Amino acid sequence: MKETFEHVAIAGAGLVGCGWAVQFALAGSEVTLYDERAETRQSLPSRLHVMLDDLEKAGLAKNTQDAFSRLRICHTLENALDGADYVQESVFERVEVKAEVARRIGALISSQAIVGSSSSGIPASAFTQDAPNRERFLISHPVNPPHLAPVVELVPAPWTAPDAVPTVRRALAAIGKVPVEVKREIDGFILNRLQGALLNEAWALYEEGYASIQDIDATVAHGLGLRWAFMGPFETIDLNAPGGLADYAERLAPLYHGIALSRTQPRSWSADLIRRVSEERRQALPLDGIPARTRWRDRRLAALVGHLRAQERSDEN
Numbered sequence: 563m564k565e566t567f568e569h570v571a572i573a574g575a576g577l578v579g580c581g582w583a584v585q586f587a588l589a590g591s592e593v594t595l596y597d598e599r600a601e602t603r604q605s606l607p608s609r610l611h612v613m614l615d616d617l618e619k620a621g622l623a624k625n626t627q628d629a630f631s632r633l634r635i636c637h638t639l640e641n642a643l644d645g646a647d648y649v650q651e652s653v654f655e656r657v658e659v660k661a662e663v664a665r666r667i668g669a670l671i672s673s674q675a676i677v678g679s680s681s682s683g684i685p686a687s688a689f690t691q692d693a694p695n696r697e698r699f700l701i702s703h704p705v706n707p708p709h710l711a712p713v714v715e716l717v718p719a720p721w722t723a724p725d726a727v728p729t730v731r732r733a734l735a736a737i738g739k740v741p742v743e744v745k746r747e748i749d750g751f752i753l754n755r756l757q758g759a760l761l762n763e764a765w766a767l768y769e770e771g772y773a774s775i776q777d778i779d780a781t782v783a784h785g786l787g788l789r790w791a792f793m794g795p796f797e798t799i800d801l802n803a804p805g806g807l808a809d810y811a812e813r814l815a816p817l818y819h820g821i822a823l824s825r826t827q828p829r830s831w832s833a834d835l836i837r838r839v840s841e842e843r844r845q846a847l848p849l850d851g852i853p854a855r856t857r858w859r860d861r862r863l864a865a866l867v868g869h870l871r872a873q874e875r876s877d878e879n
């Protein structure tokens with residue numbers, strides 16, 4: 563049985579599509595990219611080159627010239643999909659856009675190819691219902707930037723063929739991703755439901771005046787997030803009481819239940835709240851500083867990923 567995909571087509575080459583392209587090319591796949599915007603297609607060679615270069619500088623990739631030579635920009639979706647055994651759809655997160663693209667992709671792929679959607683939270687059944695070959699589609703949701711963050715959520719639609727999740731799981735694991743399986747569809751999947759719980763609480767705490775934005779961010783960056791870089795919430799609490807998880811639950815379950823009961827009527831993020839938080843963020847970081855700060859984040863992430871990989875190797879020895 564084939565372990566990896568030989569030809570990966572990327573449909574939608576924005577932030578996420580480019581990250582996927584770089585990762586697959588580094589792993590040895592031939593990668594074709596299609597984006598509907600001509601300006602985006604023109605900018606792709608230099609963007610992809612910079613991403614590969616940054617990975618090499620961070621010590622996370624070698625032979626990036628070879629990887630670059632495996633990337634091909636196509637001017638039509640038909641050309642990009644021709645001969646692809648895997649398609650990573652990464653267009654806008656809008657159900658009507660994804661539905662139209664799924665219909666076009668479904669009509670162009672072979673009946674053996676698989677299509678993973680990068681959808682952040684819309685389940686595949688919401689946009690593949692009318693697509694030809696709809697049993698070849700599933701969600702393959704990465705974390706941004708996909709070439710640095712390993713986890714990928716795999717979520718089948720009710721009609722996804724039984725071989726699709728295991729095939730994608732194997733192929734992604736073989737290139738260093740960490741696939742996790744969501745057993746049935748739910749809006750937001752696992753990752754964004756967890757992120758949503760934290761974000762909703764962060765907005766509410768700020769709105770109710772309990773802490774500043776900086777201090778809420780610091781609580782995660784310099785507290786919770788440190789452990790979360792290498793262990794999840796269940797393992798975290800298992801190590802936070804001498805008797806393990808059951809001991810932790812006995813001590814703190816009432817506190818957490820009380821917290822949950824205090825938020826049974828969640829409010830939406832109001833326009834006024836968004837304006838106030840946004841104004842504070844823009845004082846800390848002007849809008850035109852976002853690209854530079856994003857590259858800074860990616861450099862920090864690359865260093866962290868390098869550190870975590872080294873730690874995993876030393877744990878194994």
Ligand SMILES: NC(=O)c1ccc[n+]([C@@H]2O[C@H](COP(=O)([O-])OP(=O)(O)OC[C@H]3O[C@@H](n4cnc5c(N)ncnc54)[C@H](O)[C@@H]3O)[C@@H](O)[C@H]2O)c1
Nearest residue numbers: 574575576577578597598652653654655680681682704706
């Ligand atoms: N940005 C994130 O943090 C993140 C993380 C994980 C998943 N995602 C998901 O990945 C997908 C892409 O998000 P992104 O952040 O890369 O957005 P983006 O805006 O950077 O890129 C989307 C690209 O798709 C192209 N596009 C739109 N319609 C198209 C079509 N019909 N055919 C071909 N190309 C088309 C656009 O021109 C654009 O370049 C979304 O589903 C998003 O929810 C985003």
